[in-house]
Amino acid sequence: MAATNDTVDMSEACSSCDRETPHDVRVQIQTESSKRENAEFSREPYRVSECQVCGTTTHTRMNNA
Numbered sequence: 694m695a696a697t698n699d700t701v702d703m704s705e706a707c708s709s710c711d712r713e714t715p716h717d718v719r720v721q722i723q724t725e726s727s728k729r730e731n732a733e734f735s736r737e738p739y740r741v742s743e744c745q746v747c748g749t750t751t752h753t754r755m756n757n758a
Contacts, residue, residue, distance in 0.1 A: 703715070703716055703718055704716065705718075705742065707744040707746065707747065707749060708749070709744065709747045709749040710744060710746050710747050710749075714744050714745065714746040714747075715744075715745040715746070716742045716743060716744055716745060717742070717743045717745060718740065718741070718742045718743075719740075719741050720738055720739070720740060720741070720755070721738070721739050721741045721752075722736050722737070722738055722739075723736065723737060723739050723752070724736050725737055737754055737755070737756050738754075738755040738756055739752045739753060739754055739755060740752070740753045740755055741753075
């Protein structure tokens with residue numbers, strides 16, 4: 694099964710612009726371990742939001758288990 698990484702345009706607060714701006718938002722799987730032998734067990738979903746005005750990108754971990 695292939696995963697898609699489609700972006701969604703939405704407005705949200707931008708700390709750099711100090712106002713509501715359009716953002717591209719996506720979910721991305723990121724590896725947190727720097728060790729190769731554990732990398733397959735350290736993947737976590739992150740919400741990635743990029744401001745379309747200033748380019749500021751935020752990564753928020755979605756699973757805090």
